[in-house]
Amino acid sequence: MSAASVMYNPTVARLTYRALLGRRRALILFALPLLLLVISAAVRTLSGADDSTASGILSGFALATMVPLIGVIAGTGAIGSEIDDGSLLYLLAKPVKRSTIIVTKLLVAIGVSVGFAAMPTFFAGLILDGNGQHLAVAFGVAAVLASLAYSAIFLFLGVVTRHAVVVGLVYALLWESLIGNLVPGARTLSVQQWALALAQKVADPGAVSSSVGLPTAVVLLICVTLAATWFAGRRLRSLTLAGEE
Amino acid sequence: MTTIAIDNVSRWFGNVVAVNDVTMIISPGVTGLLGPNGAGKSTLINMMGGFLAPSTGTVTLDGATIWRNEGAYRHIGIVPEREAMYDFLTGAEFVRANAELHGLSDPGAAAKKALATVEMEYAQDRRIDTYSKGMRQRVKMASALVHEPSVLLLDEPFNGMDPRQRLQLMGLLRQMGVDGRTVLFSSHILEEVEQLAHHIEVIVAGRHAASGDFRKIRRLMTDRPHRYLVRSSDDRTLASALIADGSTTGLEFDIHDKALRIQAVDFMRFTELLPRIAREHGIRLYEVSPSDESLESVFSYLIAA
Secondary structure, rough: HHHHHHHHHHHHHHHHHHHHHHOHHHHHHHHHHHHHHHHHHHHHHHHOOOHHHHHHHHHHHHHHHHHHHHHHHHHOOHHHHHHHHHHHHHHHHOOOOOOHHHHHHHHOOOOOOOHHHHHHHHHHHHHHHHHHHHHHHHHHHHHHHHHHHHHHHHHHHHHOOOOOHHHHHHHHHHHHHHHHHHHHHHHHHHHHHHHHHHHHHHOOOOOOOOOHHHHHHHHHHHHHHHHHHHHHHHHOOOOOOOOOO | OOOOEEEEEEEEEEOOOEEEEEEEEOOOEEEEEEEEOOOOHHHHHHOOOOOOEEEEEEEEEEEEEEOOOOHHHHOOOEEEEOOOOOOOOOOOHHHHHHHHHHOOHHHHHHHHHHHHHOOOHHHOOEHHHHHHHHHHHHHHHHHOOOOOOOOEEOOOOOOOHHHHHHHHHHHHHHHHHHOOOEEEEEEOOOHHHHHHHOOEEEEEEEEEEEEEEHHHHHHHHOOOEEEEEEEEHHHHHHHHHHHHHOEEEEEEEEEOOOEEEEEHHHHHHHHHHHHHHHOOOOOEEEEEEEEOOHHHHHHHHHHHO
């Protein structure tokens, strides 16, 4: 068996994305990016192409709100509901490594986040100012990396708590949007700022600013993603499904 | 030959003891795990299925620890009590997914065979969320059988099944036992266990109360003192005739309730004696009711025995 097939199980992936896209919650997955594209088109039509407006929408709505929200839905939805209703038992009672289940579910969550959050961010950038100052590419790349971290964090939350969605929303909305913008120190521990550091690097000089340096951002992003994934796998190994006792 | 060994196992949740120092061996054939609701049957099955670690003691499958041992699932099939499945799949898709997860070489054929075994082919292309409880139960069963495990664990499998489905499942489990597989199912209904299991393990309040074949368990359950409340047209005559027989060990004439409270030791003989005496003496029986027939009291007697 190759290393890839040890860490990725296509059946687990299929069940996960069907569960993710088959629920009512999936409507938000379609609604949010659609909203972003509609707003972008409206802004472009009404006020023409403007780089600072584009930057404002891409960072204020796309990266600060939409990407974390989609991350919450994809990350917690990839495993949380299966733990809640006990159907995860059918995955666990198989000769499949628990780490394989986590990594596969993480890949699905990342795929969904990239598809429903990062790609629309890129397209919104194109609509807003046709990649002026490389903003579309910059925010697209930033959204991809943020999706990675959010998926891992919220998947981990989905494994450790039954209130993953609430905790995830509080984190996404309060920490990232509010506290991150008010308390300077909190910005260092903000996925959004790490992503912005990358956007800053990709975009033309001065177009995007982040309060975190690029090396710090990259290191933290990688560490958080790996740590969340590792702990989720570890937690799943000792997960007890006897919740109704 | 596959054997599950439960060795000095206890499991507690916080300060509640769910399973208290249980030791038992589950061998090939059909074993019934009998006990009232909340006795710890599910906790035991969860430990045998590797979903719960024992607080102390060991649970092993042919010597190998089951907890945190994914490889054990090549030999174990599990039918959980909880209803939730991947409800957005059809029955066929669900069973096939289970076959794939087991890494079977031909998952399609295995799924087909398992669905045929539980007679669910007719509804296999319907989504699971349209199934009745009995149909769900059978699809769960198919998913557990798809890799032809040598051990099958079923938690209250007959709950919610109609009599025909019940018979069908009993036949299936019986056949698996005959084939040399180790089948363990839990139930709180003695008759269910008696019909199917060649061996019975009784669990009460987390403790291992009795073990043996159904005759032994039945005897333990029927030989205990039985208490009855009887109202008749002539309580005093009935009382004197009953106490003359060895099957009755105690009699109380309850003036307040206008009834007889009787304690009988020989269940079979007493149930034959009472109507015969009534007939011989021309006494009308208005009421004969067992006053401690709840399953819990039967089980608690077993513990004391």
